[in-house]
Amino acid sequence: MEQRIHDTLEYYIHGELPRVLLLSGMHGDEYEAGELLELFVKNHYLKLPDFLFIPRVSPSAVNARTRKNAYGHDINRQFIDTTDDPEARRVMSLLKQFSFDLCIDVHEDPDRTMGFYLYDSDQMTDEELATFRAIIHPTGARLYTGVDDVDDENLNLYVEKGYVSLGFEKSEAVSGFSSRWLYEENRCKRSFTTEIPGKGPRELKTKLIHSVVSFLLSAHLR
Numbered sequence: 001m002e003q004r005i006h007d008t009l010e011y012y013i014h015g016e017l018p019r020v021l022l023l024s025g026m027h028g029d030e031y032e033a034g035e036l037l038e039l040f041v042k043n044h045y046l047k048l049p050d051f052l053f054i055p056r057v058s059p060s061a062v063n064a065r066t067r068k069n070a071y072g073h074d075i076n077r078q079f080i081d082t083t084d085d086p087e088a089r090r091v092m093s094l095l096k097q098f099s100f101d102l103c104i105d106v107h108e109d110p111d112r113t114m115g116f117y118l119y120d121s122d123q124m125t126d127e128e129l130a131t132f133r134a135i136i137h138p139t140g141a142r143l144y145t146g147v148d149d150v151d152d153e154n155l156n157l158y159v160e161k162g163y164v165s166l167g168f169e170k171s172e173a174v175s176g177f178s179s180r181w182l183y184e185e186n187r188c189k190r191s192f193t194t195e196i197p198g199k200g201p202r203e204l205k206t207k208l209i210h211s212v213v214s215f216l217l218s219a220h221l222r
């Protein structure tokens with residue numbers, strides 16, 4: 001694993017043609033999960049498939065520990081080609097050099113204490129869903145059921161037992177979400193966004209990152 005810099009953006013690369021993209025640090029107020037993902041990657045990279053990992057997609061938001069970055073943006077609404085956000089532009093120009101089978105973007109939901117959920121750009125089979133739900137149980141987290149974020153017009157989605165399928169193939173592209181951009185640009189075939197319970201204890205977050213990332217890497221490289 002090698003640490004590199006793309007026009008001030010720090011990232012790690014393992015293997016020359018990585019098919020897995022790992023992202024964290026879009027939202028600075030959710031960075032504990034990103035820090036834990038960085039630890040997970042550093043401890044396990046030898047056993048992981050080749051990957052590219054950007055630990056701080058928005059370095060200025062992570063430094064300030066805020067949702068918005070130094071340019072006044074939620075960077076996860078700036079993944080559009082016309083954006084003037086320099087951090088989003090840097091990430092897009094780096095990622096345009098690659099093509100991935102799988103992307104895992106690690107976020108926290110600051111309103112949750114124990115409830116975990118996952119967004120999927122596609123749809124898991126019943127068998128995959130059963131396995132996914134089964135691996136969450138031993139972490140001590142609960143599978144969240146309910147609306148994700150009523151205050152966000154691009155979200156407000158119903159989460160069922162820890163899972164939401166976004167169905168990119170069937171829905172319109174508007175939002176400026178990184179996962180949507182990756183999909184539209186044919187940069188990534190399948191994207192997952194994890195929502196780790198932000199108010200949960202660090203130990204719970206550690207277990208969730210370990211279990212969920214391992215599961216997604218083993219189950220969804222197709």
Ligand SMILES: [Zn+2]
Nearest residue numbers: 027030107108
């Ligand atoms: Zn987030």
